[in-house]
Amino acid sequence: LSLDTVREFLTREEDTIVFSLIERAKYPLNTPAYDPAAAAAAAGHLHNASFAEMFVRESEAVQAKAGRYQSLQEIPFSPFRVPFTLAPPFNFTRELYPAAAFVNVNDDIWSMYFNQLLPLLAKNGDDGNYAATVSSDLVCLQALSRRINYGRYVAEVKFIGDQQNYTTLIRNKDKDALMKLLTSEAQEDVVKRRVQKKAMVFGQNVTLDGPVETGNSNSSQANFEADPSLVYKLYDQWVIPLTKQVEVEYLLHRLD
Numbered sequence: 144l145s146l147d148t149v150r151e152f153l154t155r156e157e158d159t160i161v162f163s164l165i166e167r168a169k170y171p172l173n174t175p176a177y178d179p180a181a182a183a184a185a186a187g188h189l190h191n192a193s194f195a196e197m198f199v200r201e202s203e204a205v206q207a208k209a210g211r212y213q214s215l216q217e218i219p220f221s222p223f224r225v226p227f228t229l230a231p232p233f234n235f236t237r238e239l240y241p242a243a244a245f246v247n248v249n250d251d252i253w254s255m256y257f258n259q260l261l262p263l264l265a266k267n268g269d270d271g272n273y274a275a276t277v278s279s280d281l282v283c284l285q286a287l288s289r290r291i292n293y294g295r296y297v298a299e300v301k302f303i304g305d306q307q308n309y310t311t312l313i314r315n316k317d318k319d320a321l322m323k324l325l326t327s328e329a330q331e332d333v334v335k336r337r338v339q340k341k342a343m344v345f346g347q348n349v350t351l352d353g354p355v356e357t358g359n360s361n362s363s364q365a366n367f368e369a370d371p372s373l374v375y376k377l378y379d380q381w382v383i384p385l386t387k388q389v390e391v392e393y394l395l396h397r398l399d
């Protein structure tokens with residue numbers, strides 16, 4: 144692991160995130176899928192989970208059984224880990240410090256996604272395609288979770304690269320100074336502008352006539368599948384701050 148390789152991983156995850164948002168934006172909001180009362184009406188008895196929650200829980204149970212969470216890069220939203228796997232065994236390299244590897248912000252990602260991002264991403268409406276809709280929600284959640292919780296790997300690399308300074312701040316439990324030391328504003332700016340551009344490039348209408356549109360021709364007329372300024376905002380307000388929160392929390396446990 145080096146800073147270059149972890150940044151390459153984050154860059155590749157951007158593609159996955161932007162595509163997953165484009166897929167979710169195909170469907171309208173479909174609010175009954177997120178309403179526990181609607182799930183209760185469907186089941187004919189009381190339910191405190193929405194259809195989306197039940198779908199995620201059941202899907203993750205299958206994926207846990209299939210070994211998805213044997214890789215520390217993947218963290219489920221449901222608080223369980225199925226102890227056995229149907230998949231062929233594989234010895235994953237353990238790059239993370241074991242006492243800090245558990246750190247994750249999936250609860251924050253969950254509420255950010257459903258309460259803040261989704262209402263801005265999907266258009267109002269209900270077309271009844273609930274299973275396809277929440278299935279695309281799960282893909283978005285998994286991509287965001289993998290990216291944001293990868294902050295553990297970023298923090299490990301930064302710690303190894305500057306052990307003396309990090310050790311002092313960790314011993315003092317100085318969160319603010321840790322945050323400052325691990326922050327690169329120049330890098331954040333590159334990331335935000337790149338994801339905005341990816342939303343333009345991946346989300347354009349491709350036709351056979353004329354040249355390939357670059358997206359910057361007349362953006363007021365452009366009709367992208369996921370709003371590039373929303374993707375910028377997603378990274379600026381949520382993805383990057385949460386990644387840094389993961390980095391700080393990982394570091395606080397790096398000497399346990």
Ligand SMILES: C=C(O[C@@H]1C=C(C(=O)O)C=C[C@H]1O)C(=O)O
Nearest residue numbers: 297325326327330331334383386
């Ligand atoms: C992930 C890193 O750490 C911080 C978080 C960033 C991000 O989430 O994209 C970018 C720069 C840093 O402020 C990094 O340095 O690459």
